[in-house]
Amino acid sequence: MSELSDVSSEEQQADIVADGEPEPEPEPAAAQKTAPPPAAEPRVRRLNIIGLRNVFFAISLLIIIPGIVSMATKHFALGIDFAGGTELTVTFADQPSLQRVEGVVDAEGLNGQVIQTKDGYILRYPVLNQAELTNVEGYLTSNLGEMSVQQQLSVGGTIAGETIFYSLLAVVLASVAILLLLAIRFRNVPGGWRAGFQFGGSALAALLHDVFILTGIFSILGKVFDLHIGEIDAFFVTAVLTVVGFSVHDTIVVFDRIRENLRVSQRLSFEQVVNLSIMQTAARSIITSFTVVLVLAAIFISGGETIKGLALALLIGIISGTYSSIFNAAPLLVVWRRLQPIR
């Protein structure tokens, strides 16, 4: 039995609208009460994603271009594990103002930096050894009152270099693995290798979209807004890779449907098939991402300071990944197919 012929447009329309709004309580019941007439013919949805593709591309570019500009001109704010140095996370009993702490740290003449956190400060210095650190702690206590050191990190240049190296190595290996995965998944699309190239290339473009959105936003957060959370560290790289894995899969699900529908319904135009496939898979993609987004939001809101950056990166990346697989990957495939027709 063909899966296409039994799905009524109204009902899916309702599903999409309900799912599309990120509300915790969608109303599936509304869709169920209207007994839908069995649709004999598959129809192209009213929500015409392919028709509106330029709008969706524009939305993406609106975020990506400032991100790329920021990355090119201002680069990234580096976390301690990439930059190296000594970092103290402290709270003061007297809760001195940021200005006062900065004044004291500046007067110390060690090139210290002060970052304010929820209930204390992060103090960053060039690498200090234990004796120097003890001196610094004594100096701070005598000038700012009783201090409790929550966390102390000292990362030498060797380790910082290695962390960057292994992060980059992970990125390279993951990219190769993902490319292989794409190649395997799209090696036998109807239309020969050229069609496979179009599918794989569009999926790759969607993937790069997510990477650029995520890195761009973090560059802006870290350098334009000078936020601590926008710093790039090993966890950020982890987030990027996790997002890539997640997003590629969303795209694969849509493309699989397109491939399936191309076989089943020969009468529809390529655009119609693509739009239909997006509609059929959107509910699944959005719900899946939505649950993950809920969980990440929980971590972001109630998780500790140290893990917020990871949660935020995953949050941005997964939303972007879902967006790109629905609104960018498949429309891009249509554009590509128009420029380079097959059959």
Add this chain to the structure above:
Amino acid sequence: MQLVLSWPIRLLVVGILVFSLFVDGAGYVYRIANHYPLTGNVPGLPPNFGGWQLFFHRGLDLAGGTHIDYQLTNFPAGQSRADVQQKTIQVINRRVNTLNVSEPEIRGAGSNYDRITVDLAGVNADQAQKTIGAVSKLVYTSWVPDDKVTNGPEPGFKPKLTGLTGDSIQSATATINSDGTSWVVNIQFTQAGGNLFDQLTRANVAACPGDPASVATANCAQRHLAIWLDLTQKDIDNWENADYVGKVSGPYDPGCLAAQTANTVCGKFLTDPVTIEEISGGNAQISGSFTQQSASDLATGINAGSLPVDLVALDVTQVSATLGAESVKLSLAAGLLGLAIVVLFMIIYYRVPGLLASLALLFYAGAVLAVFKVVPVTLTLAGITGFILSVGMAVDANVLIFERFKEEVRAGRTITAAVDAAVRRAWPAIRDSNTSTLITCVILGFVGPSAVKGFAITLGIGVVASLISSIIVTHNLLAIVLTAGGLRRPGLLGVDRVRAV
């Protein structure tokens, strides 16, 4: 899919469930079995079942403590580097034992046996570095004349290494001296060390005979035998530099030595006693201005043996126990909040199947936590985040099955047939979805920086468990529960109409 619905599989699932509950609740099982109160600290925890301890291994960022990566330098020539690394680990282990740390972790690392990683729970960085790196090699020196020396314990003389070091010592103990006024360290030399000490003291006395207490000429510099810690030939080569000598001859400074860089000069001097008479028999005493603490520190240091290499701290991380406890609390809150939201969402959106998926999710969470205890996986903050994330991702498989289930029901299949078809047709998508995440986890787990490995491991375990949970547990629950007629109403299933059987 008949295999999935068969009784052996269901029994296996129930078995896993019971086992997980036992492991997850091991602490309580132990308390109940031994009639201990259910809360508070209890002796004998973590529970030990025939040598098998079950508890969550908390990483340092949760337990609080210090992590140090050491670079090993100055490998002794002619020995295998692997052996030297092992010996260094043993020495560090002995030194760390004096801190009474539970589960100290000292591991070799590095591509060329040139790294050692140390994890100490509940110890601050200062204390850890002093214990590991500070008290190193006891060095005995004799004095030789050098006119250019103007500073130090014996101006006009510079020290000469005698070959008698901490390696020649059998054992050292801190005691109060015979007249009960001060703390001293008693030393027993090895056979060879005793002979050498005998010769040295004999040479001391021969240098200017007489009773040093009454005869002034008998108390010459050559009659002294100085004791240092970590004094090297390089230090001695700088002896004509008055400034340098002034610093080296300062009282022994463990803090400075622990954090020593190429340019700092630390005090290494312990004592410079005059030899009253030759000492045979291999026993000696180190006196000086010791307190009880410093005497016993020195004895411990000597007993622990000397490090065969030099240690340079590459990175040091110290997390306070309060921050660790705070992190545990926050992660727990985040996890429960996340789980609650997902469960609520699934039930509201998918009704009965959603409820079943939530049960499967709880099974999944329980099983994964049990795996963490049994393997054991050391849980870090990032690791817990990976686990919580995997809870969110675990829903994915259920969503895929349920969406297909709706489609199949709409297509006019009976409930039973729809469940089967849904699981069968959703499987390729579930497999692929988990494959791409698993690829990332494996890559990060092997080549990722050490901080993110915990994340990759827990996320990876979570993904595999979610596969099993959704395919087997959700499927079985659906098949069992949906045979009940009362539950087949469309409103309960989240579909618009159900075909009568």
